[in-house]
Amino acid sequence: MTTIKVGVIGLGSISDMHLEAYASNPKVRLEAICDLNLERAQAKADKYGVARIYANYNSLLENPDIDAVSICTWNNTHAEISIAAVRAGKHVLVEKPLCKTVEEAHRIQEAVRESGKKLQVGYVRRYDPNARIIHDFIQSGELGDIYYARASCIRRYGNPGGWFADAEKSGGGPLIDIGVHVIDLMWYLMGRPKAVTASANTYRKLGNRANLKYTSGYKASDYNDQINNVEDMANALIRFDNGASLYVDVSFTLHAKQDEMTIKLYGEKGGCELEPATVLVTEKHDVALNMMPQTETPSFHFIKAFQNEIDHFVDCIVDNAVPLSPVEDGVEMMKILCGIYESAALGKEVVL
Ligand SMILES: NC(=O)c1ccc[n+]([C@@H]2O[C@H](COP(=O)([O-])OP(=O)(O)OC[C@H]3O[C@@H](n4cnc5c(N)ncnc54)[C@H](O)[C@@H]3O)[C@@H](O)[C@H]2O)c1
Numbered sequence: 001m002t003t004i005k006v007g008v009i010g011l012g013s014i015s016d017m018h019l020e021a022y023a024s025n026p027k028v029r030l031e032a033i034c035d036l037n038l039e040r041a042q043a044k045a046d047k048y049g050v051a052r053i054y055a056n057y058n059s060l061l062e063n064p065d066i067d068a069v070s071i072c073t074w075n076n077t078h079a080e081i082s083i084a085a086v087r088a089g090k091h092v093l094v095e096k097p098l099c100k101t102v103e104e105a106h107r108i109q110e111a112v113r114e115s116g117k118k119l120q121v122g123y124v125r126r127y128d129p130n131a132r133i134i135h136d137f138i139q140s141g142e143l144g145d146i147y148y149a150r151a152s153c154i155r156r157y158g159n160p161g162g163w164f165a166d167a168e169k170s171g172g173g174p175l176i177d178i179g180v181h182v183i184d185l186m187w188y189l190m191g192r193p194k195a196v197t198a199s200a201n202t203y204r205k206l207g208n209r210a211n212l213k214y215t216s217g218y219k220a221s222d223y224n225d226q227i228n229n230v231e232d233m234a235n236a237l238i239r240f241d242n243g244a245s246l247y248v249d250v251s252f253t254l255h256a257k258q259d260e261m262t263i264k265l266y267g268e269k270g271g272c273e274l275e276p277a278t279v280l281v282t283e284k285h286d287v288a289l290n291m292m293p294q295t296e297t298p299s300f301h302f303i304k305a306f307q308n309e310i311d312h313f314v315d316c317i318v319d320n321a322v323p324l325s326p327v328e329d330g331v332e333m334m335k336i337l338c339g340i341y342e343s344a345a346l347g348k349e350v351v352l
Contacts, residue, residue: 162220
């Protein structure tokens with residue numbers, strides 16, 4: 001059996017999901033890891049039994065034994081590392097968002113095209129078992145054309161601090177960090193229509209609310225609450241060339257009673273929800289029906305989705321197949337995200 005030798009670059013919180021999933025894939029050998037923080041790298045090397053540790057990703061990329069890399073670093077490094085990796089002959093799985101700007105996204109796409117290597121964007125929600133079910137129902141025409149989708153991804157206090165809250169490193173706040181997941185999933189399930197306009201608002205009213213006692217939540221590995229120049233919340237309406245529309249609101253902080261996570265899509269023959277629980281909605285014999293797929297978890301299965309994402313990446317390399325979340329979709333999503341920020345900054349609708 002072919003063995004794909006993998007390196008993981010960036011060894012903070014999310015890297016464990018990649019490392020665990022690679023370690024569970026019999027076609028993979030974890031060959032090397034890399035982080036600016038060598039102590040962190042050593043701890044992960046010990047945990048996953050990885051022999052080679054690097055502090056500089058270029059040195060890892062020079063290792064001819066490595067076939068593929070996962071990039072789990074700050075968003076502002078995704079473009080430079082992705083480009084360097086494919087040029088060094090490595091296949092790439094890059095965490096979301098693909099990068100910070102549309103211009104970077106185009107440069108990555110060009111480097112991928114020139115290299116002939118695979119690049120898969122880490123839109124992990126596409127790989128979730130419930131999302132696969134909904135995708136298959138929509139593809140089979142069960143719900144008809146989807147013409148409206150909406151999602152809320154509201155954290156009442158959940159600014160991860162550190163680089164996440166530093167626009168220079170992250171590219172933005174909750175929109176680019178958590179909004180990207182739900183916008184991408186809805187857009188993918190809608191059949192990837194061409195986005196034509198964005199009308200959006202961003203707000204910076206509450207700060208990071210690091211003053212709050214008795215709270216916990218996702219934090220950057222190098223947590224710091226002193227920097228916060230990203231939006232607290234964003235809302236956006238996207239129009240597509242087929243007449244469909246998508247509405248989203250997301251927050252790191254908001255005076256909401258509780259966190260809220262909803263993902264809903266509406267079609268001509270039926271609708272569906274993926275959050276807070278997976279359900280298909282339709283009408284038959286003059287009766288309105290709600291149908292619940294009988295799956296392991298009612299909504300997003302974090303561990304399974306990551307395992308599926310990594311397994312798919314490995315299979316694409318072995319079988320020379322196109323990833324389910326290719327670089328082209330990363331480029332389109334950067335156009336939407338950047339269009340949202342642009343519309344909010346200008347205070348008017350923008351053409352994408
Ligand atoms: N798919 C998901 O659900 C999900 C969840 C969380 C984070 N993420 C994404 O994963 C990435 C990492 O997030 P995180 O939460 O693990 O952050 P983190 O702060 O916990 O870890 C980031 C790590 O990257 C290292 N790093 C940064 N620049 C580097 C470089 N040039 N070379 C080597 N190492 C470098 C840092 O030292 C740090 O250890 C981000 O792009 C984030 O958007 C995805």
